[in-house]
Structures are given as C-alpha cells and as structure tokens.
Amino acid sequence: MKRHETLPLVPIARGEGVWLYDLDGKRYLDTVSSWWVNLFGHCNPHINAAITDQLGKLEHVMLAGFTHEPVVQLSERLRGLAPAGLGHCFYGSDGASATEIALKMSAHYWRNSGKPEKSQFISLQNSYHGETLGALSVTDVALFRDAYGSLIKQNATVPCPDWRDAGGLENAESYALRCADSLEKHLQVHHASIAALIVEPLVQGAAGMAMYHPIYLKRARELCLRYEVHLIADEIAVGMGRTGTMFACEQGGISPDFLLISKGITGGYLPLSIVMTTDDIYQAFYDDQTARGFLHSHSYTGNPLACRAALATLDIFVQDDVLNANRDKAAIFNRIATPLREHAKVRDFRNTGMIWAFEVDTPHSDFAQRCFTLGLQHELLLRPMGNTVYFMPPYVITEKEMQMLVEHTLTVIDLLS
C-alpha cells in the first residue's frame, strides 16, 4: 500500500476484448490476461450469455449430497479432454485450493494403501503452486515463503530444467535429461518417504516464465512410476491451451496422477478449480469408513455459474478451432516481435504457445515498477517479474493489437535500458 502513495491504484470501469478502460476512459492492453486467467477477452458475449442464462436457473447449491447439470457436464467434457486415465473430477474454488487438495489426496492415498510414511513432497526449484500453507510447502520462492517459514512443512526441491541455466553449454533437451537424472538420484534415496512430485509442466510462470523441454515430463513420469511416487501436474497457469496444446502434459506424451486446472477454465470470469485424478486413486477412498474417505470441502465448490462459464469457454475452443488458430497467431506474433528479439538490451527471448518472455538489461534496480508505470502511459498493462517482461495475452488479440503491443513495449524498453 505504501507504494501506492506514488503509484495510485488504477480504477478499472469496464473491459472489452483485450482492453481494460479506467474511469477516465483511458485504455490498457491486458498483456497478462489479468494474472493469466482471461482467454477470450473481457466481457466475452458468449460467456456473458451463458452466465446470464444460468443466473435465471440456479446461482448456487452446495456440492455435497447434491449435484447440478453444469458440474456433471463439465466433468464429462473434461474427462474427454484431459490426458488418458483422468476420469474423476474433484472441485475447489481457486488454484491454491487445488494444490492443497492434490497434496492431501496423494498423502491420504498412501495412508489408505498402508504406506503412511509416504508423506513428503518434492517440487522443482523456483516452483510456484499457490500461497496457502500447504501450497507454500511446495513453492520455492523465498519472497513468498520466508515470513512463514516456521509454519510451513519443509519439502525438498530438485533442479529445474529451465534451459537458461544450461548457460548455452548444452541444448534444452540434454539439460532437461540431466535434471531428470538428478530427480532419479533423489528418488533412489528418498522414495520411501515421498508421496508425490509436483511440477508446472513446460513453463514455470512465477519463476519468470522459465521454459523447459517436454522430455523432462516424460522422464519424470517414468521415474515416478518406477519409484511409486505420484506425479501432480499443476496446469493452473499452463492448461487451457496456453502452451499450444489443451494441456501442457500432452507435449510430453504423459498422463499425470493428478491434473490441476483453474484460472483459464472459466475464461477468467469466476473462481473455480478442478483436481482430476485416476480410478486407482478414486478407488483407494471408496470405503464404508468415513475416515478413509476424502474429506475436503469449500462452500463454493463447483459453483454452477462458474461451471457454466467453463462450459461456454470449452464451447469457444471448439467453435473457433482455438488451438489451431493460436498456432497461427503465435507464428504471426513471433514475426511481429522480431525487433524485440533482436533488441540489443533483450536477452533470452522465448516462446511456448501463447506465452512470450525475455529479460531486459537495465541499469534500474526497480525496473519492474518503472516498466509497469511507463507501460500504463503507453496503453499497456505490463507486469514484469524482476527484469523479465512477459506477454500472456488473451487469445482474442488481433494482429493490429500485437503490432501495437510490440511497438509500445519497444518504446518502454528503450526508455529503461
């Protein structure tokens, strides 16, 4: 709040497509999809209509002892879209609660299976899985963790296959394989106490859009199977087409034991999360004894309005052939972004699907704040992480808007480098 003495909050009055408009009518291109949630633009007419229709039928009912059509339809459609074997959906309200649910369900599975000692988790270095206490126990970002260290369970991390760490000495694939070897060494020693490995497939968002080769997912899947450790794929940020496929796991040709979905699932409209899992895990809880069941509830779990927004979002994927259209869009954006990629002060320009990121050489230690402020003056909502500028725009961005985004970002970077 102290920062806002010099940088007032931006009061947003309305949104349309990729644009946010403030109370004075000034517009900002939402280059970060409002924290990575928006897929098809603000105030999308199709999603608006679905929510409005649902409002006239049922706004909410608890998802305990009751069910409703939107949640059943959504579960069935997700079963058809998710990697093979993930036939069960458990509903939560946001990303962090999905992480909590998966961690609890994994450890509880091992307890129900006579292996209660399997209660530790491993995550990748620089991982981010949310900021509730359980999620922080698998989040490796000191800034978010340190103040709560005494409250958080200590779990191990293994090397992250971010190809930038190879320092140009080996390619992304061989670096990913080397990191997978480190994972294997860790599992060899500790597997008896480990319930699950949790990863952000292909792109570690909060680490600064760290990108890695899909071979890592393949090896991690093999190793988790060999060492009897669950694999949790946190696709809260990277799912719903962000990396170019509906789910990033598809690019590694794998099915995890748990798939976490949130953010874009409602098109960025309403809070909803889903933990998808396998029949094997489901069966471990199917019992007469209540204590063997999975007891985890949130008041708004599976809210019908959120489920309708999600169904409308999935409709758009089909109607507009979004994954193919995005492939073309990404190619166009990469061409338009050439001056950025080749800018003397830009390093490690990278792209996966509809995510772009690069580092800026700058003398300013407060680059992120300056870039945000200057961005606003140039009609852009930019939200760098440290020196990393990234774009994760709504999929409805047009070529003209891409052009403007690149040109204005170049202006901002020239002023700060």
Ligand SMILES: Cc1ncc(COP(=O)(O)O)c(C=O)c1O
């Ligand atoms: C990979 C990942 N997991 C979990 C979360 C937490 O989601 P939420 O902010 O909805 O709690 C995020 C949020 O950015 C995320 O990027």
